[in-house]
Amino acid sequence: MQQNEITEILNRPYSRELLARDLTRLAYVAKDGTPRSIPIAFTWNGSEIVMCTTKNSPKLPSLRANPAVALTIDTESHPPKILLIRGRAELDVVDGIPEEYLQMNGSYEMSPEQRVEWEREVRSLYDGMVRIVVTPTWAKLIDFETTLPSAVEELARQRAERVG
Numbered sequence: 001m002q003q004n005e006i007t008e009i010l011n012r013p014y015s016r017e018l019l020a021r022d023l024t025r026l027a028y029v030a031k032d033g034t035p036r037s038i039p040i041a042f043t044w045n046g047s048e049i050v051m052c053t054t055k056n057s058p059k060l061p062s063l064r065a066n067p068a069v070a071l072t073i074d075t076e077s078h079p080p081k082i083l084l085i086r087g088r089a090e091l092d093v094v095d096g097i098p099e100e101y102l103q104m105n106g107s108y109e110m111s112p113e114q115r116v117e118w119e120r121e122v123r124s125l126y127d128g129m130v131r132i133v134v135t136p137t138w139a140k141l142i143d144f145e146t147t148l149p150s151a152v153e154e155l156a157r158q159r160a161e162r163v164g
Contacts, residue, residue, distance in 0.1 A: 021073055030062045
């Protein structure tokens with residue numbers, strides 16, 4: 001997929017809404033060769049998906065061994081809006097708490113007092129984190145208005161050919 005195609009998809013209004021959400025599902029291949037899909041908080045910086053995790057996270061050796069990942073960001077209402085992204089995870093070990101981690105947790109419902117306590121607890125627990133940075137190399141938006149899953153598109157085309 002060409003970069004201009006990826007950019008066009010990610011700039012669509014539904015994609016921008018999805019990229020402003022709190023959680024994605026990160027899919028990767030674990031060290032034992034089996035698939036994993038985990039919910040993880042993220043932020044979109046305009047060109048990359050950034051997720052943060054602990055330095056001792058079990059997913060890190062897997063991502064180092066095989067950095068190919070897939071992400072799903074979707075809605076819970078009908079019709080669903082689904083943004084599918086593929087890319088490679090780059091791992092960036094940082095001291096302290098990355099600013100993205102604080103941003104990505106900013107839309108959870110917390111009172112100002114809860115927010116202060118949460119941030120104090122985070123800063124006391126982590127001496128550093130790992131930023132998982134994914135630059136999209138492929139993207140698809142499924143909105144069930146203008147785009148459908150490819151298998152459903154194929155069925156619709158076949159039906160149109162039968163009906164004439």
